[in-house]
Amino acid sequence: MLAILGTLAAASITTWLITPGCKRLAVRIGLVDTPGIRKQHSKQIPYLGGVAVMLGILAGIAVMALLSANGYLPAAAELNAQQVAMLGGCAAMFCLGLRDDVRPLQAGRKLIAQTLVAAAMWAAGIYIDTIPITETVTLELGLWSIPVTILWIVGATNAVNMIDGLDGLAAGVGAI
Numbered sequence: 299m300l301a302i303l304g305t306l307a308a309a310s311i312t313t314w315l316i317t318p319g320c321k322r323l324a325v326r327i328g329l330v331d332t333p334g335i336r337k338q339h340s341k342q343i344p345y346l347g348g349v350a351v352m353l354g355i356l357a358g359i360a361v362m363a364l365l366s367a368n369g370y371l372p373a374a375a376e377l378n379a380q381q382v383a384m385l386g387g388c389a390a391m392f393c394l395g396l397r398d399d400v401r402p403l404q405a406g407r408k409l410i411a412q413t414l415v416a417a418a419m420w421a422a423g424i425y426i427d428t429i430p431i432t433e434t435v436t437l438e439l440g441l442w443s444i445p446v447t448i449l450w451i452v453g454a455t456n457a458v459n460m461i462d463g464l465d466g467l468a469a470g471v472g473a474i
Contacts, residue, residue, distance in 0.1 A: 301365045309358030313350050320346040329399055345399035352392045359385070383422030390415045391455050409452070416451035420444055424451075 324330060324344035331343045394411050397403065403411075419425075425447040429437040439446055461467050
């Protein structure tokens with residue numbers, strides 16, 4: 299249990315520590331979201347919070363791998379093919395978001411790219427195939443697993459992107 303808490307702490311603390319540096323870097327190089335008619339904020343909001351979140355995730359994975367290699371976590375904690383696919387999908391979404399921060403993408407193109415990443419994750423075995431209705435009843439999705447999984451991944455990705463209108467909110471949620 300202590301090893302798992304250490305892994306979570308490494309991810310959260312790394313995100314918390316790196317976020318201010320990412321903020322300063324974004325301001326220094328001009329990667330900021332400026333106020334506008336369709337914006338909620340009244341001052342510039344720095345981008346690059348996703349960098350802190352991604353580095354936090356990687357720190358947690360590194361600690362998990364280190365603890366597993368030294369026998370503090372069971373072998374089940376070692377990365378398997380599905381976890382590698384999940385990390386690959388997360389990395390692709392991260393790169394897409396970073397690219398959009400640096401040089402904005404058209405919404406339609408961004409949505410298509412996110413959908414392709416989510417479809418690749420489904421093909422790699424990251425999918426929702428059942429939905430529990432009650433303790434004894436589950437809904438088997440069958441082929442509906444494809445659109446449900448893709449919609450969930452793209453929806454969750456954009457939900458985090460949408461809460462990024464306040465300084466540090468997405469990074470804070472990611473740290474939690």
